[in-house]
Amino acid sequence: MQEAETTLVSVFNSTMAKPLLEWSKFVRNGHIKRLADKDIGSSVIELQGSNIATTYITCPSDPGATLDQPLPILVLVIKSLDKYFSFEALIVDDTNVRRRFRASNFQSTTRVKPYICSMPMKLDDGWNVIHFNLGDFVAKAYHTTLQATLRVQVHANCRVRRIYFTDQVREEKELPPEFRSNVT
Numbered sequence: 001m002q003e004a005e006t007t008l009v010s011v012f013n014s015t016m017a018k019p020l021l022e023w024s025k026f027v028r029n030g031h032i033k034r035l036a037d038k039d040i041g042s043s044v045i046e047l048q049g050s051n052i053a054t055t056y057i058t059c060p061s062d063p064g065a066t067l068d069q070p071l072p073i074l075v076l077v078i079k080s081l082d083k084y085f086s087f088e089a090l091i092v093d094d095t096n097v098r099r100r101f102r103a104s105n106f107q108s109t110t111r112v113k114p115y116i117c118s119m120p121m122k123l124d125d126g127w128n129v130i131h132f133n134l135g136d137f138v139a140k141a142y143h144t145t146l147q148a149t150l151r152v153q154v155h156a157n158c159r160v161r162r163i164y165f166t167d168q169v170r171e172e173k174e175l176p177p178e179f180r181s182n183v184t
Helices: 134-142
Strands: 008-013 024-026 030-037 042-049 056-059 073-080 086-093 098-104 116-120 127-133 146-155 158-166
Touching: 030 158, 042 056, 042 146, 073 086, 073 134, 073 146, 086 134, 098 127, 098 134, 116 134, 127 134, 134 146, 146 158
Parallel strands: 098 116
Antiparallel strands: 008 158, 024 056, 030 042, 042 158, 056 146, 073 127, 073 158, 086 098, 086 146
16 A cells, blocks of 8 residues: 655745745844855745844735645744744634634743634754644644644744645655755
């Protein structure tokens, strides 16, 4: 019997000619720039700011548009810069309620409110591959079912290599070469 192929949908790839084409950038007292990361030998986008709330990227770039991405697992290949960092995903569940899930390295407890769930996240030094299972989080926090991810937002302070959605977590060696993180 042949194993089912994993579905992968990329929303950000730092090696593309214009990696932020589908993203909006917001910068105050910081920067968003492309540079070469020597650890992975690849171009990346660096987000740095004195306040994570005022330096971030968001997809899609059109505020009225949505990703409508049904795949449950959001994967981010992120480098820690040893500063405060957060990311969030706006989803819609099977009760047609929009909810935000925010993960950050400065919060110590999980908080579930009607329209936002915020949770702590630990980043290792250097590069991290974060598998954020939105399907599981929606079920556990709200006892509902994920329908789609509408928007993704990544805040300072980090370097970003790739962001994609998948239907299941795979080992690095099982991913197509273009989805491998180059993180060792």
